[in-house]
Amino acid sequence: MADEPTTDPADDAQPTPNPKHEWMLGQLRDALDADLLESAVAFDDLVVRVAPGSWRHAAEVARDRLECDYLCFISAIDWQPAPREGDDAGGDTSAPVQPTEMTFGAAGSAGRFQVFAHVQSTGGHHGLTLKTDVGDEPSAVASWVPVYPGADWHERECWEMFGVVFDDHPALRHLYLPNEFEGHPLRKDFPLLARVVKPWPGLVDVEAMPGGDAPEPAAVPAGDEDAS
Amino acid sequence: MSTTDTPATGFAVDRSALHHLADAQVNVELDTGDMILNLGPQHPATHGTLRIVVRLDGERVVTADPIIGYMHRGYEKLTEFRTYPQVTTLINRIDWLSSFANEVPFMDAAERLMSIEAPPRAKYIRTILTELSRIATFLLFLGEMAAQVGALTPVFYGFRDREYVLNLIEAATGGRFHPNFNRIGGLKDDLPWGWIAECRSTMKVVLNACDDFEDLVLGNEIFEARTRGIGIIPDHVGPSYGVSGSNLRASGVDWDLRRDGPPYLAYPDLDFKVWTHPDGDSYSRYWVRLQETREAARMVLQCLDGIPSGPVMAKVPRIIKVPEGEIWVETENPLGQMGYYVISKGGTGPFRVKIRSASFSNVSILPWLLRGVYVPDVITILASLYFILGDIDR
Numbered sequence: 001m002a003d004e005p006t007t008d009p010a011d012d013a014q015p016t017p018n019p020k021h022e023w024m025l026g027q028l029r030d031a032l033d034a035d036l037l038e039s040a041v042a043f044d045d046l047v048v049r050v051a052p053g054s055w056r057h058a059a060e061v062a063r064d065r066l067e068c069d070y071l072c073f074i075s076a077i078d079w080q081p082a083p084r085e086g087d088d089a090g091g092d093t094s095a096p097v098q099p100t101e102m103t104f105g106a107a108g109s110a111g112r113f114q115v116f117a118h119v120q121s122t123g124g125h126h127g128l129t130l131k132t133d134v135g136d137e138p139s140a141v142a143s144w145v146p147v148y149p150g151a152d153w154h155e156r157e158c159w160e161m162f163g164v165v166f167d168d169h170p171a172l173r174h175l176y177l178p179n180e181f182e183g184h185p186l187r188k189d190f191p192l193l194a195r196v197v198k199p200w201p202g203l204v205d206v207e208a209m210p211g212g213d214a215p216e217p218a219a220v221p222a223g224d225e226d227a228s
Numbered sequence: 229m230s231t232t233d234t235p236a237t238g239f240a241v242d243r244s245a246l247h248h249l250a251d252a253q254v255n256v257e258l259d260t261g262d263m264i265l266n267l268g269p270q271h272p273a274t275h276g277t278l279r280i281v282v283r284l285d286g287e288r289v290v291t292a293d294p295i296i297g298y299m300h301r302g303y304e305k306l307t308e309f310r311t312y313p314q315v316t317t318l319i320n321r322i323d324w325l326s327s328f329a330n331e332v333p334f335m336d337a338a339e340r341l342m343s344i345e346a347p348p349r350a351k352y353i354r355t356i357l358t359e360l361s362r363i364a365t366f367l368l369f370l371g372e373m374a375a376q377v378g379a380l381t382p383v384f385y386g387f388r389d390r391e392y393v394l395n396l397i398e399a400a401t402g403g404r405f406h407p408n409f410n411r412i413g414g415l416k417d418d419l420p421w422g423w424i425a426e427c428r429s430t431m432k433v434v435l436n437a438c439d440d441f442e443d444l445v446l447g448n449e450i451f452e453a454r455t456r457g458i459g460i461i462p463d464h465v466g467p468s469y470g471v472s473g474s475n476l477r478a479s480g481v482d483w484d485l486r487r488d489g490p491p492y493l494a495y496p497d498l499d500f501k502v503w504t505h506p507d508g509d510s511y512s513r514y515w516v517r518l519q520e521t522r523e524a525a526r527m528v529l530q531c532l533d534g535i536p537s538g539p540v541m542a543k544v545p546r547i548i549k550v551p552e553g554e555i556w557v558e559t560e561n562p563l564g565q566m567g568y569y570v571i572s573k574g575g576t577g578p579f580r581v582k583i584r585s586a587s588f589s590n591v592s593i594l595p596w597l598l599r600g601v602y603v604p605d606v607i608t609i610l611a612s613l614y615f616i617l618g619d620i621d622r
Contacts, residue, residue, distance in 0.1 A: 035359070043340055043555040044490060066453055070467035072558075072567065073584040082308065105554045105571055118556060118584070122467050122476070122483040129528075129556060129569075150469035153592040161304075176297035176621065192309050 019048045020126045024066050030107055031061040042106040046128040054211075055115070056131045056142035062119045068127065072118035074144060074154035076162040079104055080112045082188040101200040109134040115164055117144070117154075140165040161186035262290060266523055267606065271300050276617030280594070282606065289606065292598035294591060297570040299621040307581040311327045312338050312412060315578065316440030320406040322585055323619040325368060326361035328354075328397065328561045331410040334581075337557040337570040338412045338490055341550045348494075350414040350540040355494040356427070357397065357409070360523040363434055365562040366521040369614050370441045373514055376611035377454040382444055389437040392430045398424055414541035424532050434525045441518055455510035459597055459609035462508060469596070473564025474614060478516040479508035486561035487530045492559060498530050510612035517614070549576055563587050563619055589618035 022044055035054035040047045050058045062068040079102050102112070110133035120127030133143055143166035144151035145194050155166045156175040163184040166172060174181065183190055277298035283290040303322065307315050319334050320327040332354055339346060346354070371386020394404045398417055401407035409416050430604035445451050461471060463479045476483060484502040485497045503519040505512035552574040564586030573579040577584035590613055599607055 004382055042553065045556045047554075069464070070472075071470045071589075073470070073569075073583045073589075075569075075580060077571065095391070103552075103573065116569075116582075124479050125483070125488040147466075147467050148470075149596065150471075150589060150592055153588065174297075176300040185302065188308075190306060195309065219567075222470075 010032040018044070020044075020124075021128075024048075024126065024128055027065045028058070028061060028082075030077045031065060032058060038107045040106040042129075043214075046167055047106040047131060049109070049131045049133070052132045052134060052139070052141050056144060056147060058130055059117075059119070059144050060133075062128070062130065066119075066126075066128070068119035070120040070122050070127075071144075071148040071150045072127065074115065074117040074121055074158055076138075076158050076164050076186075077105070077109075077114045077116060078112060078162065078186065078188045079114065080188045107131055109204060111131055113138040113164065115141055115158065119148075130158050131180055134164055138162065138164040138189070140167050143169040144166050145169055160184065174177060175199075232485055238405070238557075239474065258325075258571050269295075269403070275296065278591075278613070278615075278617060278620070279611075280598075281550065282598070282603075284603065285313045287602050289598050289601050289603070292595050292606070294594050296591070298621050299493045299617045301622065303622045304581055304583055306609055307578055307583075309577070310578045312550060312578065315581070316408055316410060317406075319583070320408055320581065321618060322622055323365075323561065323563055323566075323616045324405055325365045325616055326358075327403075327406045328357045328361045328401070329559070329561045330566065331408075332358055332493065333557045333559040333566055334568050334570070335410045335412060336549055336559070337555050337568050338548070341553050341555055341558070341570065341572055342412070342454060342544075342548075343551075344413050344544060346544050348536045349418075349538045350534045350542075352494045352531050353400075353415055353419060353540065354410070355498075356528050356535075357400065357407070358493065359528045359531070360393055360397055360427075362524045362562040363521055363528075366392050366517050366524070367393065367434070367437065369517055370514070372536065373608075373614070374445045374451065375605050377453065379445065379448065382441060385437065385440060385444070389433060391471035392433055396423070396427055396430055399426070411541065411544075412541070413544035418540050424535070425532070427528065427589070428532055431525045431529050435522060438518060438522045438525070444513065446518070452511065454605075454608055455506075455514065455612065458510045458605045459601065459612060460508045461597060464509075465596070466593070469593040470562070471593055472517045472586055473560065473562070475513055475564065475590055477504045478512040480504050480506040484575065485558055485565060489560065494531060494534075497534065498527050500527050500530075510608050513612040513614070547576065549574065550578070558584070561586055563575055563614065563616060564590055583622050585619045585622055587617075588622070591615050591620050 007032055013218060021041060025039055025048070028041070028048060032050060036048060037051060038049045068128050081100050081102060107139060113134045113136070114131050115132040116129060118129050133142060141164065143155055145155070149207040152170065153175060155169055158164055159166060159172050161184055162172050162176055263284045265282045265284050266279065267282055269277040279295040281293045281295060298347050303318050306318055310318065315334060316331055319330045322330050367386045367390040373382040374382035398404045400423055401409035403409070412513070433484060459477045461475065463481050466476045466479045466481065482502060487502055500523050501517050503523065505516050528589055550572040552572055554569065554571040556567060556569045565584070566586055567584040569582035569584070571576050571580040597609060602611065
């Protein structure tokens, strides 16, 4: 369970388990049982994935048993790669090269969308990242507002940016965007409109590197490969 | 008042509780209707475009609803369309008063993902510049806060002394507000000739300025009357809203990431004190920031004494490609905890960056904090929380 992801080269050198991590993981496993799906250590940060049904319970455990009184942030991740030039969704021409197949990060995921949050302890100076899966077309997950009142704004932002609904949230309304805004901008299939209207000018004047050698292909953004 | 459930020190609590009680009775008897007051978006006390819709019962706030987003630039989306070196330009503009400090956690994240480490000299210079931006930010606050209670002289003192610090930052980096000086693996340049001596003398100016502020503002009767016992954040409420930095330390929570977080920059080598104040009111937030300005100047002096020689740039591939992985990096910025959750898929640009900015959470406590305060106190509370609009809206 607590295996480090094999993709982390920096962690291979330091297999010694952090006692704080062990303790937090033990407490969480004790309280959540089978709802603790997976855990990993990503660069000294404990990442724990819990079942969506236990999302609020995990927060209560973190607050009451792990002494994590401090809410750092709540947000979401869209693991689907962004469509690129030539894809149906009219992708962007300037995005740096990204893989085309969907892969998941630390502690894995069951689908495209994941809600994740970071909580910390002001007294014990430890913290952890909690993740939960909300599926391919995000399903609702319980709000953290009863546990951490500061979750209010974070969840409103997460809702408007990703379309994840938080059950029992006191007022799930727009935070940054105007009320009539349609779509969820931080989803990967939401194009960056400025780049659709006008291609990135950096594509046109690519400066030659000093010494006369041509830029390596990896440095050239996606759209430029088609041009050459 | 928000003082009802706080066990803070004697003088802070309930000096005006009797007045409030009397007011409440009058309001019940007269059954006055509520009034909506639109504070902002262009209000001088908000330092930008923050709008607060306040429902008033007489002179007291019933509910306050901050409306943010006038400055929203969508940085989290934009980072997905940039390469790692290009992202620095964006994150410079999150908290525009301490831009250099914004760059540090992101650079740290990229460097750790790439398993490279900046040379010791670069770490020291980064520490110096981070603390200089803290001083510049706080000097502005020390003047600005006094202006919100009607004292105009400290503003000019604050701006004047901040200028010396900005000159230093400009001399080292070429930019006054947006240095863009960090590179993945180190810094663009070494310090210019004579800069260290110049910096030493400027720190004396800063320390003197702190004494001036202490005499001018903290001893002032009107300032105390307007800030003592006003806008109290109890130590158990602040963390649950994510309030961090000086605002939290002013509530007696002894937590500073420079000392308590994962070690970064040269902070493990430095000897410094973390200042806290038990009261949690506007006055203590001013007091803590004043002490932290002094402490920052002392830390800069320590760094100048101990700065190692050597290169300022590690060996870095010409094209920055960051291996797959995800990392959470947090630092103690002037406004509070700043963090980046960077997810890399092995490309030249980040796959997703969650930007955790301090002011966003610091301001999210406003609906709770403003309940029951008087209208003029709203202004001092806003000023004492000290937020930057770009840091709220990102």
